[in-house]
Amino acid sequence: MDYVIGIDIGTGSVKAVSVDLEGKSFGAVQQYYSFNSPKPGFHEQNPEEIWDAFKKSMDEMIVEVGNMPKAICLSSAMHSLIPVDETGAALAPMITWADNRSAEIAKKLRQSEIGLSIYKATGTPLHAMSPLCKIIWLKENDPDLFARTSKFISIKEYIWYKLFKEFKIDHSIASCTGLFDVNQLIWHKNALNMAGIGDELLSEPVPTDYMKFLESGVPVVIGASDGCMANLGSGGIKPGIAVMTIGTSGAVRIASDRPLPNEKAMTFSYILDKQTFICGGPINNGGIALQWWLKSNSKQELEETDYDQLFAEVAAIKAGSNGLLFLPYLTGDRAPIWDSEGCGVFFGAKLAHDKGHFSRAVLEGICYAMYDVLVAIEENSAPVKQINISGGIVKSEIWMQIMADITGKDVVITQTEDASAVGAALLAMKTLGLIGNYPDLLATDLKTIKANFSSTEIYLRNFIIYKKLYADLKDTMHEFHNMNAQRD
Structure with missing residues (x-):
């Protein structure tokens, strides 16, 4: 059987997915690994453990299918160092993206002119997740390790070196480092100077x-x-289509033929291929906020029944x-407020509100x-007409209806799992x-949820107050965050 393997190297696991030449997945193997948090705010993993998981996933997938694939392609979590x-x-x-x-x-x-110029050139938000900020932290806080380092690389580069004994970084992973000029496709001098490194300490960028x-x-x-692969695997590389994913966190992304910088919202512009940028923004509080609310009650x-009861x-x-x-x-939160000191707030509570109102x-x-x-995103792009949605949200029809009503867009359920690995296989x-071209994944039998525009009117008024x-x-x-931090 002719097939390819897409392998997604994620934060919590490696997943290998077999995909036939029509773009349909038919098998998957997953290997999990752990993380460590030795200090508050730290989020670390053992790269060797991830390499072992990669090898096992790839080998098991081949054994499961029974013959060698036509090709293998890699997708990877961003911002690791x-x-x-x-x-x-x-x-x-x-150091992971969550650090x-x-x-x-x-x-x-973010408050400096040089920082904003680096953002506009690199397309990477100025946030603790970016390798630019991580390298500066190491330079200032662990100078011995900084001095001993021969290369600063990502987890995909680590695995690529294990496979082929060469330091290469794809333009996509490079474009989310905060160190790479996404227009000239070279390491950005001002960002390198800010980090205190030369390009010899980074891998060679390749398409x-x-x-x-x-x-x-x-x-x-x-x-x-x-993220780029997820758009490809979810059919989100055409004009007018956005891809939304809500799992623990969330993200909104669209495809563009150029970067779409937005200094105020600091949206990202990452490279998929020679013709395509994937532009958008991440949020911290997706399913984790819902889980917090359920646990507090x-x-x-x-259990699954707790979620079902809440949705009812x-x-x-x-x-x-x-x-x-x-x-x-x-x-x-991250985009568009980029405020690590923000907090959750219920507003407008009255005696008429019960648990169901709070849950909604x-x-x-x-x-x-x-x-x-x-x-x-739409401030600098063509209008979005359709949202392809995936992640934990697809388990709830009412949650997807709320999304359709708030955005006023058609919401289409696409690949609910493995979108990044499927995207890798398509690439x-x-x-x-x-x-010849990426297949059109938006078949007519996919479920579409239409917006209820009477609800949309209510939500648009409320959104103004939300902002x-x-x-x-x-x-x-x-002020309250700083006061409590000093008390701790």
Whole structure:
């Protein structure tokens, strides 16, 4: 059987997916791994553990299918950083995208002219997640490790070096480092100077269709980042289509033929291939906010029935939660506010509100946060007419209806799982000429949820208050955060 393997190297697991030449997945193998948090704000992983998971996933997938694939292509989580020596051996644990130790560095950069110029050139938001900020932190806080480092690389570069003994970085992963000029496709001098490094400490940038061959003769395409691959795997590379994913966190992304910088909202512009940028923004508080709300009202471990009961309660409440609003910034937030000191807020609570109103307000608040990103993206892009949606949200029809109503867009359920790995497989097929163009994944039998525009009118009025509420409370949030931080 002719097939390709897309491998997604995620934050919690590696997943290998077999995809036939029509773009349909038919098998998957997954290997999990752990993370460590040795100090508050730190989030680290062992790159060797991830390499082992990669090998096992790839080998098991081949054994499961029974013959060698036509190609393999890699998708990877963004913003990781590993200091390595000249042999590619890790000198310290990998710092993941979730690590927040360089938050103050990012905050200062966002407030500076040089920082904004770097953002516009690189397309990477100035945030603790970016390798630029991580490298500056290492330079300032661990000078010995900084001095001993031969290369600063990502987890995909680590795996690529293990496979082929060369330091290469694809344009997609490079474009989310904060160190790479996305227009000239070279390392950005001002960003390098800010980090205190030369380009010799970074891998050689190559296109996302760059490939090498394993000893077995199977070609391996270097691929792109998981967010870019998810758009490809979800059918989100055409004009007028946005891709929304809500899992623990959330993201909104569209395809563009050029970067779409937005200094105020600091949306990202990452490279998929030579013709395509994937532009958008991430939020911190997706399913994690819903999980927090459920746990706060439960005395036991959560089960699927708890979610089902909540969604049933929400469906009985009218749009707008009877004037109750929720700011979902329980862990601060990224786009478009970029505020790590923000907090969650219920506003407008009255005696008439019961648990169902609060539950619906939580779902609406998460959707407002996603819509806030979408509005920022549309400021510089063609209007979005359709949203392809995936992640945990697809398990709830009422939650998807709320998203359709708040955005006023058609919501289409696409690939509910494996979108990044499927996208990697499609990129491999196009690179090898197995397909001429990416297939149209938006088949007519996919479920579409239409907006109820009477609800949309209510939500648009409430969204204005949602935005004003954060603006009015921002300084107070920061004051309260700092007061409690000093007390701790």
